[in-house]
Amino acid sequence: MGVLSLQPLAGQEVRGLKYLPLEQLESEFPGIRRLPYSLRILLESAARGHLNDKLGREHLERLAGWRPHADRDVEVSFFVNRILVPDSTGIPLLADLAAMRSAAARQGRNPKAIEPGIRVDLVVDHSVQIDVHGRPDALALNTELEFERNQERFRFIKWSDAAFDKLRVVPPGNGICHQINLEQLAGVAWVTDGVAHPDTLLGCDSHTTMVNGMGVIGWGVGGIEAESAMLGQPVTMLLPDVIGVHLHGILPVGVTTTDLVLTVTERLRKVGVVGKFVEFFGKGAVRLSVPERATLANMAPEYGATIGFFPVDERTLDYLRDTGRGEGSVALVRDYYHAQGMFGVPGPGQIDFSQVVEIDLAGIVPSIAGPRRPQDRIALSEAGRHFRQLLAAPVSEGGYGRDVGTAAQNNDGDVVLAAITSCTNTSNPQVMIAAGLLARNALRVGLQVDPKIKTSFSPGSRSVAAYMENLGLLAPLAALGFEVAAFGCGTCIGNSGPLDPELERQLAESGAVVAAVLSGNRNFEARIHPAIKANFLASPPLVVAYAIAGSVGRNLETEPLQGDVLLADIWPDAKEIADLTAIAARMGAAAGTDDRSRWDRIEITESAVYDWAPSTYIKEPPFFPPGKPASALTEITGARALLILGDSVTTDHISPGGAIKPTSDAGKWLIDAGIAKSDFNTFAARRGNHEIMMRGTFGNVRLRNRMAPGTEGGFTCHQPSGETMSVFDAAMRYREERVPVVVFAGREYGTGSSRDWAAKGPALLGVRAIVAQSFERIHRSNLVGLGILPLRFDPQDSSDSLGLAGTETFDLLFPNEFSIGGRALLRIARTDGRSQEIGLRLCVETVTEMEYLANGGIMPQVLSMTLEADASLNPSST
Numbered sequence: 001m002g003v004l005s006l007q008p009l010a011g012q013e014v015r016g017l018k019y020l021p022l023e024q025l026e027s028e029f030p031g032i033r034r035l036p037y038s039l040r041i042l043l044e045s046a047a048r049g050h051l052n053d054k055l056g057r058e059h060l061e062r063l064a065g066w067r068p069h070a071d072r073d074v075e076v077s078f079f080v081n082r083i084l085v086p087d088s089t090g091i092p093l094l095a096d097l098a099a100m101r102s103a104a105a106r107q108g109r110n111p112k113a114i115e116p117g118i119r120v121d122l123v124v125d126h127s128v129q130i131d132v133h134g135r136p137d138a139l140a141l142n143t144e145l146e147f148e149r150n151q152e153r154f155r156f157i158k159w160s161d162a163a164f165d166k167l168r169v170v171p172p173g174n175g176i177c178h179q180i181n182l183e184q185l186a187g188v189a190w191v192t193d194g195v196a197h198p199d200t201l202l203g204c205d206s207h208t209t210m211v212n213g214m215g216v217i218g219w220g221v222g223g224i225e226a227e228s229a230m231l232g233q234p235v236t237m238l239l240p241d242v243i244g245v246h247l248h249g250i251l252p253v254g255v256t257t258t259d260l261v262l263t264v265t266e267r268l269r270k271v272g273v274v275g276k277f278v279e280f281f282g283k284g285a286v287r288l289s290v291p292e293r294a295t296l297a298n299m300a301p302e303y304g305a306t307i308g309f310f311p312v313d314e315r316t317l318d319y320l321r322d323t324g325r326g327e328g329s330v331a332l333v334r335d336y337y338h339a340q341g342m343f344g345v346p347g348p349g350q351i352d353f354s355q356v357v358e359i360d361l362a363g364i365v366p367s368i369a370g371p372r373r374p375q376d377r378i379a380l381s382e383a384g385r386h387f388r389q390l391l392a393a394p395v396s397e398g399g400y401g402r403d404v405g406t407a408a409q410n411n412d413g414d415v416v417l418a419a420i421t422s423c424t425n426t427s428n429p430q431v432m433i434a435a436g437l438l439a440r441n442a443l444r445v446g447l448q449v450d451p452k453i454k455t456s457f458s459p460g461s462r463s464v465a466a467y468m469e470n471l472g473l474l475a476p477l478a479a480l481g482f483e484v485a486a487f488g489c490g491t492c493i494g495n496s497g498p499l500d501p502e503l504e505r506q507l508a509e510s511g512a513v514v515a516a517v518l519s520g521n522r523n524f525e526a527r528i529h530p531a532i533k534a535n536f537l538a539s540p541p542l543v544v545a546y547a548i549a550g551s552v553g554r555n556l557e558t559e560p561l562q563g564d565v566l567l568a569d570i571w572p573d574a575k576e577i578a579d580l581t582a583i584a585a586r587m588g589a590a591a592g593t594d595d596r597s598r599w600d601r602i603e604i605t606e607s608a609v610y611d612w613a614p615s616t617y618i619k620e621p622p623f624f625p626p627g628k629p630a631s632a633l634t635e636i637t638g639a640r641a642l643l644i645l646g647d648s649v650t651t652d653h654i655s656p657g658g659a660i661k662p663t664s665d666a667g668k669w670l671i672d673a674g675i676a677k678s679d680f681n682t683f684a685a686r687r688g689n690h691e692i693m694m695r696g697t698f699g700n701v702r703l704r705n706r707m708a709p710g711t712e713g714g715f716t717c718h719q720p721s722g723e724t725m726s727v728f729d730a731a732m733r734y735r736e737e738r739v740p741v742v743v744f745a746g747r748e749y750g751t752g753s754s755r756d757w758a759a760k761g762p763a764l765l766g767v768r769a770i771v772a773q774s775f776e777r778i779h780r781s782n783l784v785g786l787g788i789l790p791l792r793f794d795p796q797d798s799s800d801s802l803g804l805a806g807t808e809t810f811d812l813l814f815p816n817e818f819s820i821g822g823r824a825l826l827r828i829a830r831t832d833g834r835s836q837e838i839g840l841r842l843c844v845e846t847v848t849e850m851e852y853l854a855n856g857g858i859m860p861q862v863l864s865m866t867l868e869a870d871a872s873l874n875p876s877s878t
């Protein structure tokens with residue numbers, strides 16, 4: 001291969017730009033033209049990194065030489081051009097950066113050396129709660145409450161906006177970061193220093209993959225990984241398998257994209273795509289609009305993939321025009337991807353994939369998913385029967401153990417919350433228009449929603465409300481209680497606000513299994529509301545239908561919604577949906593912005609180093625202590641189990657979210673700090689305070705720890721005292737006793753959101769290692785970044801097969817030194833004197849990850865590297 005060079009990019013509208021043609025590599029790597037498109041984009045980034053002397057040639061060679069069925073034991077590095085963060089994960093990230101500046105200042109170094117080297121977009125979208133609903137002033141009142149509760153957080157964000165040059169903030173009230181990314185921020189083709197290249201990003205939220213629907217490579221990571229990337233470090237990962245999903249056929253009339261994505265999620269979970277790339281191809285993919293593709297891409301974390309990618313094609317160009325990107329930007333995208341041979345959705349046989357999964361769109365049926373996981377799809381025709389079976393099934397078999405004979409009088413199956421919410425579906429005009437038309441048709445035949453049901457509508461951007469209002473569809477939704485309540489994440493992330501207090505009291509007394517139905521992407525236990533045990537994901541029109549029906553225990557395909565009116569009687573006409581969707585597209589983004597007057601009135605004092613004034617929201621994080629941090633690569637002896645958990649423990653179970661109970665450790669801390677219960681806000685809002693977050697870790701009300709049988713919530717049994725107490729109290733006692741702790745778990749540990757605090761919290765509780773049967777991608781990476789060893793049982797072993805009770809002591813030994821994917825020895829000492837040894841696998845994938853562990857985590861290492869680089873460039877700064 002010759003020396004790489006930049007060449008002019010053909011195309012009249014973009015003349016003057018250069019690019020790095022991938023065809024330069026074809027003489028040495030003739031298989032490039034058969035590489036999956038997603039890998040070609042990473043290859044281009046690695047090639048530019050090599051050209052700029054920032055990356056070694058081996059990363060380029062590994063990507064260019066990818067083979068579909070090779071062993072995945074080599075790592076690759078590349079650079080992204082931007083970072084996307086919501087406020088919930090953005091504030092902890094900014095707090096870490098501010099703490100790095102404070103640490104630098106304490107060392108007598110230049111604090112401004114800590115500065116993002118690439119663009120960072122922070123969208124304030126996770127701070128709004130649905131306190132008020134079903135009334136015309138719901139949006140105004142919820143917005144007012146949002147600003148009242150979050151003044152300290154918002155001041156910190158504004159300080160950060162002034163302190164960091166490449167940070168750009170989208171204020172509250174504009175929408176959800178992923179939908180704003182899709183409609184406004186994403187470029188598809190990007191220009192850096194006069195060089196055109198693909199738009200790539202990392203996002204501090206797992207649903208960053210939504211932008212894959214328009215041909216942009218991006219996925220969710222923890223804030224600690226994002227910090228490394230924004231401070232100039234390459235992204236390093238194991239070269240992945242790429243799974244091709246062949247979409248063919250046409251969706252039947254009455255079937256929505258939501259039904260399709262729930263089916264894809266179910267299917268790919270069974271295939272097993274964790275840690276892999278997914279690319280969609282075929283004529284079925286060609287037919288999907290960008291918003292429909294974005295719905296499929298958004299749910300990549302739910303089916304377990306790193307990305308869910310659609311190539312750039314004419315549909316992409318149409319969407320760029322519809323969202324007001326301008327013909328110059330559209331021309332750049334068209335010319336660049338044509339020049340690189342990456343324009344157009346490929347057909348069967350044109351690309352090499354590690355595996356191909358066939359999905360026939362004609363076979364998709366109306367569906368919902370739940371009641372606890374998004375991959376648990378249920379055909380709509382079976383939903384009522386399925387729920388009734390779950391009611392009667394024993395808790396040990398995943399049921400609720402209820403007496404179905406008294407279900408009606410106990411309100412089991414009643415819908416108490418119905419929310420059109422989340423960027424996943426509100427980004428898709430077809431399903432939004434279908435919901436509005438269904439509401440209109442329902443009103444025409446006299447159907448109503450019981451006012452006891454908490455109904456709300458939280459669009460992912462202001463453009464949704466704009467086109468729905470222009471089409472006359474906001475009014476019928478509002479008439480059924482679905483008033484616009486917020487432009488933000490709201491119910492989907494658990495900011496659903498309170499239910500009626502009397503209803504909550506009744507639910508606590510009766511134990512009734514009531515339901516929420518929402519158009520979101522996650523329905524994990526206690527995520528939506530602690531009092532609601534059954535949560536179902538559904539398309540927006542089905543959310544409206546279930547609200548009208550009032551129960552999830554009925555068959556909506558055959559049983560009347562109310563009176564003698566069937567769902568089929570009010571389901572909107574397919575042609576009308578299509579016609580109005582086309583009109584909505586021609587209206588353009590019409591996103592606008594919120595009234596900035598509240599945001600602009602927030603006063604700050606500009607400074608290079610943050611003044612860590614006393615606050616219950618923002619505290620200097622304890623991740624940068626003086627001195628050299630301790631290496632995580634040390635053997636562990638005399639450890640105790642802090643928890644022994646089962647399968648599918650999500651980051652919602654680990655990292656606190658939603659409301660803070662006054663009786664919880666976090667609530668007690670706030671009360672001691674003089675905070676009234678009415679001002680507690682949510683865990684998501686208080687992620688900038690480690691005292692709150694570590695007290696909430698493993699505190700989910702639905703967490704079941706086998707060491708504390710008969711309890712539900714954040715309880716464990718301290719050893720050897722045998723006392724049952726909160727996880728936090730036990731961890732603090734072990735710390736005083738200088739006893740290391742480990743956590744045991746089953747399959748799919750860490751499924752869900754890319755929450756840093758699912759790793760930060762355990763780290764602050766003193767957890768040295770997690771031993772599980774399998775890990776989800778983002779969480780495994782976050783554990784490494786915080787210096788926690790992720791260890792995997794061999795296939796024949798588990799907590800169950802070993803009969804672990806939590807009374808044992810444990811030694812973790814590494815006979816052959818620490819190495820990538822190396823073996824560890826777990827020695828189990830039981831109370832009866834018996835001893836047992838089993839093998840474990842260290843789930844570390846790259847040399848970089850080993851370095852993080854050796855340096856006590858990613859943050860101390862990044863701080864050290866950044867200050868060293870600044871010292872070499874600016875000797876006077878030392």
